[in-house]
Amino acid sequence: MIEVSHLTKSYGSVTAVDDISFRVEPGEILGFLGPNGAGKTTTMRVLTGYMPATEGRAVVAGFDVFEQPIEAKRRIGYLPETPPLYPEMTVHEYLSFVARIKGVPGGEREQRVNSSMERTRIDDMAGRHCGKLSKGYRQRVGLAQAILHNPEVLILDEPTAGLDPKQIIETRELVKELAGDHTIILSTHILPEVSQTCQRVVIINRGRVVAEDTPDNLTARLRGAETVLLEIDTNGADPAPALSAVDGVTRVTATPGATGLSKTEVETVQGRDLRRDLARAVVxxxxxxxxxxxxxMSLEEIFLHLTTEETDEDEGGADLVTATSSAPEAPDA
Ligand SMILES: Nc1ncnc2c1ncn2[C@@H]1O[C@H](COP(=O)(O)OP(=O)(O)OP(=O)(O)O)[C@@H](O)[C@H]1O
Ligand SMILES: [Mg+2]
Incomplete structure (x- = not known):
């Protein structure tokens, strides 16, 4: 449904997105995960035809977003980082206006506006001015305008940014409801978001894809060996030979501590819980x-591992943010 190949976007000398490729299957929710400045918004803006790519190709619902932008846009609903609402318009007026711009035929407009408001649960705010909405409701109106023309593909840039915990849960539920009859890409720099909402995750860092898999596989694959930490009173003896002899242990690193204690890290083969055997060996x-x-390794550690490793290789000084605040929208090129 969405196919991105070798996409690169540079702003002058800054390469925000560097040769990324991925695909999203129909009905799937893909999580686009990365720290601040990773290139999530840039990728989404290119995908939605909001700005051109420097290189590469993106096909949405069978239409090349650069060569057939009108056809592609008709099939895309986009929730930008900051939904562009008109403060003087009521929610109903605004959505009717967007429906007109998006070319929803006059006879269908009222019905589309109403069903979008119902789906995003903003019907009770229909008469409220957009400028007087809370952040959570602004976000929902943003979602309502994204689904207004019933697009096959939804591109949601940090749909839960700035929401309170209850609103976050509601928005996640809504996104899950929308999947199935929509194909969704959602960006986030918050990990629980992807493990709870998405079937697949693309992790990007500094404009490059560093991992792509299901949340479960990512955890399993990157965990590789499992590690057990022990603190043992060996009275000064080296516990390594005895622990290495336990079936399934692949590596033992013992660090002698104060007064005969030993802090020991034991790596074991994947998928086996050797805690009982290790305890028995000690006793x-x-x-x-x-x-x-x-x-x-939690998904969070994997994320840090992947994104930190990448930055370490480059020039050090990882600048990772996993907090729940969103950065201000970058100025347009
Ligand atoms: N209009 C622009 N002009 C110049 N550089 C830009 C512009 N927009 C983004 N950038 C740069 O491109 C890189 C990627 O930015 P982008 O906004 O795509 O990141 P992001 O992953 O969406 O981050 P965030 O989590 O903060 O929203 C950053 O280094 C950013 O400074
Ligand atoms: Mg962004």
């Missing part, structure tokens, strides 16, 4: 087991 040797815990 069998007559040592004291002070702590034992499994370290699993």
């Amino acid at each position: 069998t040797n007559g040592w004291g087991l002070l702590e034992l815990r499994s370290m699993r």
